[in-house]
Amino acid sequence: EDQVTQSPEALRLQEGESSSLNCSYTVSGLRGLFWYRQDPGKGPEFLFTLYSAGEEKEKERLKATLTKKESFLHITAPKPEDSATYLCAVQAVGDDKIIFGKGTRLHILP
């Protein structure tokens, strides 16, 4: 069964304190992995898509990486406005759907 596990469930950091969020996945054949950001009371907003192991994508203070079993979302020198829930999702080859993890709630303290 395809599965996505995110860790930690919640993370509190001081402003400027870099860290990483983990997304472990089990899928029969990976077509792609997605990262989304969700602010309270809003719908998820697309951040990155990764296709193959070794691939990296960057956007401002965020960098997403992918291996054959997991993906990391690295946050460098975060700011309070980076506080949000970060969701990871995977799509299997031949599947119309994507499967979401439960998310990591990130709180950046000023």
Added chain:
Amino acid sequence: NAGVTQTPKFRVLKTGQSMTLLCAQDMNHEYMYWYRQDPGMGLRLIHYSVGEGTTAKGEVPDGYNVSRLKKQNFLLGLESAAPSQTSVYFCASSYHGTSLAKNIQYFGAGTRLSVL
């Protein structure tokens, strides 16, 4: 360009009442999805559609029905609401194609439903 619009934003129902949630997208997307999001459970797929006139079951379809009569609209119905259906409901839409970039899902702002 509104993207994905969900109506209503909030609703309170009594057990046994029925209602329909409307999702409209203006991006000419083929695929549309309905999810529910509950604390500690993440996003779970209820039903989805791969084109006008088609629907398919997701992970948690029981107690819900859907219709896709027009390409731009996807309706989610609750025939007899139960307290277990208290949740935040999200609609999403996407293109579909060989390019993975076309499979990015774009979400609405959500409908917060309470069933008493």
